[in-house]
Amino acid sequence: MNNEGGNNILSDVSGLAKFTVRVVHHLLNPPFENREMIKQSYNIGYKTLPLIAITAFILGLVLTLQSRPILVDFGAEMLLPGMISVSIVREIGPVVTALICAGKIGSGIGAELGSMKVTEQIDAMEVSGTNPMKFLVATRVLATTLMLPILVFFADAISFIGSFIAVNLHSDISVQLFLTDAFAPLHFYDIIPATIKSFIFGFAIGVIGCYKGYQAGFGTEAVGRAANSAVVVASVAIFIIDMLVVELQHSMELLKF
């Protein structure tokens, strides 16, 4: 709260850590702001779905078309659905969804909370007896944490549709066969870590967006700065988390889960 604009990366990290502890504390301790949480879930999940759907569809289609020539060279065209499904479920689905959410939701939260901070609404809320951490931050963080995995499931499913269409552009494959081929290489150690990863992405987007909004300084330009840095930091955080989760995934693979 004392660092204006978050110019110092070390103070940023320590501030974010303290903020995260406070958020987790409020998430675990009642009372819960259920109505606000549902409203945020609607805004974050449902309203992001069209964007995610378009992106995922195109991603599945393009990825399939781009991967196809090299598999054809190997005479392994039949492996195309499996390859696409593994890359989408493991990596591309969660990461692309999280990045889009970081852009849309993270910036939204940062701008919203930043403007509330700039216009001193948060201070007013505190005065009126509502805990802004609980009402504003905890609900948003919970909403992003819960909605992002669901968005990822949608993204995976829709990109499968895109992939199916792309495969059918060149060859003729039934939906049943496509699904069999697509699920053939998938294991639980593909889906479970990806889902866990999605929760962490959602949590990170919410926390970073809220933190950046909460940290906004004074003046209207602070709002833009808060929104901007929320997207940047959230995107970087997504990649860092992704890198860490790969290790988790790998160890799960070794355990043959």
Place this chain on the structure above:
Amino acid sequence: MRMTIQKSIRLGVFIIVGIAIFAYAIYIIGKQRNLFGNTFTVSGIFKDVSGLKVGSNVRYSGINVGTVSTIKLVNDTLVRVQATLENKVHPFIREDSRMEIGTEGVMGNKVVNITPGSSTQPVVDEGDVLGTIEAVKIDEILEQLERSSINTTRVTKNLAEITSKINQGEGIFGKLFTDTSFTNNLDEISRNTAQLTRNFSTISGNINKEEGVIGKLLSDTTLANEFDQSGHNLLESTRELKKITEKINQGGGLFGKMFTDTAFTRSLGNSAKNLEYTTRQAKTISENLANITQQMESGRGVINKLLTDSVFSDSLDGTLKNINRSAKELDQAAETLRKNWFIRTFSSKKQEQEQPEGEEAENQQENRGPENQEK
């Protein structure tokens, strides 16, 4: 802050559909990994699982019916592979079914194939150990391929050396292909061989046609008879001669006395010597004959003439006839002498009269001997 019912419903549908997608994925994967539904386990013991992994597919008649659930080392050489199979294939897996480690495609994942057993065997129980068939290892195949390719290299190298030698005209084949004089010699040899065989064929043809001495010898019965006759006559005359000499030795009669003196004995000795000479000559003849036959056997040049020259055989024939005739004449002369001359002169001593006549006959024969040889 205002939440309409519509928004709540939309959010609910969104969440439910999202979770349904997740549940579907989990179910599909779980179904593939046999987490749900009834399963049973069988195991097999392998020496080498060649990269089989937990979770690898198990196939029965080419259908995926389960997965490998555990791979455990039993001891230092044996690996126990346990497979979890769907219950629906349980009735088909018999106690003499076999587990085998195969590959999906050429370079694909390892799979366990379970071969169908015979229908007379009982169905396996939960946890039974099936017999196994050791997998064909790609490594071994490659190793064998390598070995055979080394051999092939060697063979082709040798072939290359041989052909280059042939090209350079080394060795018999090289000469064959490049050296024209060698070929010419070969040509000549074969031509001579052809000639030789032709000659042989002519000879045998002549023999069959009773031409030449051998032909006559082999086929002319009269000639053989003549030989027989002359031999017989010779025997006869020698017998006569023997009788005469016996009488002389006994020294009976006037002539007996006359001829028992030393001068007579000396001349008789001479004639014996002559006889010896004759037999020696005869021996030489037979030796020569032996030589001739030997030469015939070894196929030397002269034989051709001998075999084909009918003039010679005719003359031989004539000779034999002459021998025959002279022997007969000798016989006749001896007879005549005994009957006429000696009877006339020494009618009282018939036995002693024969002596000079015998001498004469002897001389006659001696004269004929060398004559024969000359021929």
